[in-house]
Amino acid sequence: xxxxxxxxxxxxxxxxxxxxxxxxxxxxxxxxxxxxxxxxxxxxxxxxxxxxxxxxxxxxxxxxxxxxxxxxxxxxxxxxxxxxxxxxxxxxxxxxxxxxxxxxxxxxxxxxxxxxxxxxxxxxxxxxxxxxxxxxxxxxxxxxxxxxxxxxxxxxxxxxxxxxxxxxxxxxxxxxxxxxxxxxxxxxxxxxxxxxxxxxxxxxxxxxxxxxxxxxxxxxxxxxxxxxxxxxxxxxxxxxxxxxxxxxxxxxxxxxxxxxxxxxxxxxxxxxxxxxxxxxxxxxxxxxxxxxxxxxxxxxxxxxxxxxxxxxxxxxxxxxxxxxxxxxxxxxxxxxxxxxxxxxxxxxxxxxxxxxxxxxxxxxxxx
Numbered sequence: 001x002x003x004x005x006x007x008x009x010x011x012x013x014x015x016x017x018x019x020x021x022x023x024x025x026x027x028x029x030x031x032x033x034x035x036x037x038x039x040x041x042x043x044x045x046x047x048x049x050x051x052x053x054x055x056x057x058x059x060x061x062x063x064x065x066x067x068x069x070x071x072x073x074x075x076x077x078x079x080x081x082x083x084x085x086x087x088x089x090x091x092x093x094x095x096x097x098x099x100x101x102x103x104x105x106x107x108x109x110x111x112x113x114x115x116x117x118x119x120x121x122x123x124x125x126x127x128x129x130x131x132x133x134x135x136x137x138x139x140x141x142x143x144x145x146x147x148x149x150x151x152x153x154x155x156x157x158x159x160x161x162x163x164x165x166x167x168x169x170x171x172x173x174x175x176x177x178x179x180x181x182x183x184x185x186x187x188x189x190x191x192x193x194x195x196x197x198x199x200x201x202x203x204x205x206x207x208x209x210x211x212x213x214x215x216x217x218x219x220x221x222x223x224x225x226x227x228x229x230x231x232x233x234x235x236x237x238x239x240x241x242x243x244x245x246x247x248x249x250x251x252x253x254x255x256x257x258x259x260x261x262x263x264x265x266x267x268x269x270x271x272x273x274x275x276x277x278x279x280x281x282x283x284x285x286x287x288x289x290x291x292x293x294x295x296x297x298x299x300x301x302x303x304x305x306x307x308x309x310x311x312x313x314x315x316x317x318x319x320x321x322x323x324x325x326x327x328x329x330x331x332x333x334x335x336x337x338x339x340x341x342x343x344x345x346x347x348x349x350x351x352x353x354x355x356x357x358x359x360x361x362x363x364x365x366x367x
Contacts, residue, residue, distance in 0.1 A: 005029065005195070006195065008201055037168060038156055054117070088143055089140045098247050240265065243259065281309065327340075341355065
């Protein structure tokens with residue numbers, strides 16, 4: 001293989017978005033994915049929510065790229081007929097002592113430029129969603145859902161049509177600096193991939209990939225903590241039209257209620273640290289789910305929920321403290337043309353197109 005301009009490691013939704021964006025520029029782009037197809041890990045195992053941008057401190061990448069990416073995502077889905085629905089979302093305070101949490105989210109969301117946010121009382125909440133109970137709620141009309149698989153297939157097709165090459169079952173095992181770029185060793189390939197630039201979109205393995213060219217990932221703060229989230233599903237449909245969330249908890253957004261494209265209802269995720277990629281759902285966690293959900297949806301009983309799916313998030317914090325996305329061109333660490341995208345958890349799906357634009361800008365600046 002001749003020297004390529006950019007090699008992307010990882011074909012989750014962010015890697016695919018980066019491939020589509022960079023292949024538009026006439027660069028030669030190769031994508032290396034360790035799995036047999038795209039999006040087999042975090043990108044296909046999440047709530048498929050289009051986030052509004054209320055949860056992240058103003059000025060952070062998560063805040064800016066979520067708000068920018070949300071609009072890009074809606075535009076793209078509308079243009080290419082990708083399933084999406086702007087359902088709106090309600091963050092519910094189940095007791096008076098939770099109401100200040102809504103005030104904080106409102107102020108944070110407004111500072112981030114989220115339009116249409118509104119605090120509503122219990123009566124208005126009951127008018128909007130008669131089955132939901134709470135003393136107040138924050139209404140975010142711009143939130144919604146998207147079919148992540150349809151989106152990934154679109155990005156894959158567009159990138160390939162623009163000349164990007166995708167190699168499946170192609171895990172990168174080592175990387176080293178070379179004249180004008182990098183050599184990437186790939187399991188099963190006799191010759192290394194010679195590339196001028198690298199974009200690390202390896203998700204759950206992003207810290208491992210970041211270490212390959214000699215970067216100290218621990219010193220840089222790039223070490224990934226894997227947190228598993230399980231989902232349960234309701235056996236029957238309910239007349240609920242919006243996404244329903246509690247106040248955020250220590251390690252996530254709380255066990256919330258989301259809708260799928262057929263009107264089915266999923267509950268979750270919970271969140272706990274894991275070491276392995278095990279996607280089984282522990283049926284014993286039903287009690288935890290029922291206790292959390294019944295606070296805002298008292299009509300649900302234990303017999304009506306059953307285990308569904310799970311996913312694993314690449315978090316940069318183990319104690320629940322806020323950590324921003326890492327999207328960094330590493331010239332300052334002696335690795336020019338190497339871009340690390342690390343800790344891309346929620347709102348990574350919502351922000352994927354904006355992340356791709358930022359990566360493109362970083363590579364242009366590094367030229």
